[in-house]
Amino acid sequence: MSSPRDEAVEPGSDTVGPSTSSSSQSDATGGSIISVTIGATVPTGFEHTAAEEVKEKIGVDARISKDRGRIYFPITTDKLYQVHLLRSVDNLFVVVEEYDHYQFKESKEETLTELQQLASKLPWTDTLEVWKLNRTLKKKKGHRKGGNAAKVKPNSDASDAVAADAEQHELPQVSSTAEDQTTVESVPDLETCEQDSQEAAPEAKVIKFRVTCNRAGDKHSFSSNEAARDFGGAVQEFFQWKADMTKFDIEVLLNIHNEEVVIGIALTEESLHRRNISHFGPTTLRSTLCYGMLRLCKPQESDIILDPMCGTGAIPLEGAIEFNSSFYIAGDNNDMAVNRTVNNICHFQKRRADKGSPSGLPIDTVRWDLCSLPIRTSSVDIIITDMPFGKRMGSKKKNWDLYPSCLREMARVCRPSSGKAVLLTQDKKCFSKAISRMGGLWRKLHTVWVNVGGLHAGVYLLKRTAAVFGQTPEDVHESRGMVEMQGDKKDDQEVS
Structure with missing residues (x-):
């Protein structure tokens, strides 16, 4: 019997046009080198700087997202370690699928239902293999701290919740009013039973996950919480993973910017921007x-x-x-x-x-x-x-x-x-x-x-x-006037 991961090879729904995010090819040794798209969050305004670094150090062209603060670039898994050496990126994720023009339904119920159905149609196989490889490349530093999710007071079923936590990856804030209104307010609950998972006590370790939704745009009928809740519930049902807000193994990202939708899996446990600092100050x-x-x-x-x-x-x-x-x-x-x-x-x-x-x-x-x-x-x-x-x-x-x-x-x-x-x-x-x-x-x-x-x-x-230090603005203005006068005099001499 095939696993859900093996079955999930068809991209997207018929109403959207997905762009291919991964492919694989065999190498001479009989192994498999996977080609995937890597997404990176960068400081807003420095997207072109980050793209230049990717070109310089990895040798591929990066695409700057319509959503400020993100770039995308293709790599093969034999170069995955080089991605973690980039100095201009805050967080990294591997793209499961991306849609440039996702056609959202008019009603909230239809849109959320479509998001639930989308989870089982995505090509998860290659990206999960990249996630596994990424774990072997980096020393495991323990579970993530979970950002703001740890501050939320969940209900009794909240241990099986998925958190739409926009600040876990410390994404740059966008200045438009519509985007500010999409700030995630709380941690949603899934209608799942924690007791069942505890009583089962499977021999194999159950993978824990959470879904983070980052949404920007004023034409959506749903909130970030609702998208994370429904999409996360479908992911949980599809893979039989256990949802956990803080001590998760896999973080699934649902990034929505107007009509652009990107689904990914996080490759960094915490933002890379803290790499040099151990003693922080108020303006670090x-x-x-x-x-x-x-x-x-x-x-x-x-x-x-x-x-x-x-x-x-x-x-x-x-x-x-x-x-x-x-x-x-x-x-x-x-x-x-x-x-x-x-x-x-x-x-x-x-x-x-x-x-x-x-x-x-x-x-x-x-x-x-x-x-x-x-x-x-x-x-x-x-x-x-x-x-x-x-x-x-x-x-x-x-x-x-x-x-x-x-x-x-x-x-x-x-x-x-x-x-x-x-x-x-x-x-x-x-x-x-x-x-x-x-x-x-x-x-x-x-x-x-x-x-x-x-x-x-x-x-x-x-x-x-080249201005001389110590000159007043009046001195500079006078010297400029002298230069202009000398230039005019020279021109007159040449004409005569």
Whole structure:
């Protein structure tokens, strides 16, 4: 008798047009190399940066999803380990099936019934094999913590519930009103009997699972909870798995963005953005966001890179690990922040030493006043930092004095003509005003809009101009006028 997994080979329903997500081929040794599509969640705004890294390190083209913060790319299972080495991705999952234009029914009941029927028609075989292979590649760190699901007070039957927990993968929030309304409110219950599963006591270990639904769009007749509940119930019935919100083995993902539907199986136990940090602070940045900021400035060999407001040292630590041919200086005016940075560096070095790897990092830590840096003029190649938003740290009122002062000091230590700065801030109005008061010392090259803890922030790539530090705006205006006058005089001479 064939298993449900063997029977589930037909994609989708007749009303939708699925795109193929996996295939397999035999290799010369008689084994099987499976081709699948990998999905990855990335910091919003840095999708193109993540796609560039995939092309550079894995050699395949990544497709950027319509739903911000996700990319998709094909791989073969012999390259699965390389996927976990990517620095720009938060979470990874293998795609079971994806639909670009899923035709939802008009009524809620019909739509949920169709989702239930869909579970038994999906091509689960290859993706479950990839999930098994993935478990052998990574050391098992125990069960997942379960995100917000652990905070929910379930009913008596809730141990057989599936959680539509949008924050387990810490997906970026989307700014539209319609999408904000789809926030999952509670953990739904399935009409299953926990006692039956406990009394059965099978010899083989029963696989535990949960379904996470992430939904965005204003034209759906159902909620995230309802989709997770009904789809999860059908998955449970099909595979005879046991649903568990927190101590699950498999997490099935149901991602819905308007008409785009993607079903996947998670490959990461927890977000990869915490990889370097052991001592957190109130403004600790994701390592994946730090990596995106570093790639913007393209560090070169022997560059001196400065973070004058390092916080917990997330940016220079990520740089020292990934772009280790440059030298990093991390500083802050807060003793606690400097201590956290030192502790994070020591923790990472100890972890390396325990694995037998060289523990040295090209990074140093200093306590200083960021408006009066103990650094020589024009000696820094790149400045990259997370400026205070005025939310969790500082205040917007203080930023009006702080931003101009630190931008001027950054301009002093940065190399004219070649120096760059990558600055993150949510206080966009204050930042723009401060740049305009710099007398042409900085020029904006590019801006990436990102989501940081629910706040819409900007990552600004600036170039240090050739303007002489210390000039007032009037001096700059006068010098420009002299250049224009000399140019006009030269043109007149050539005409005569």
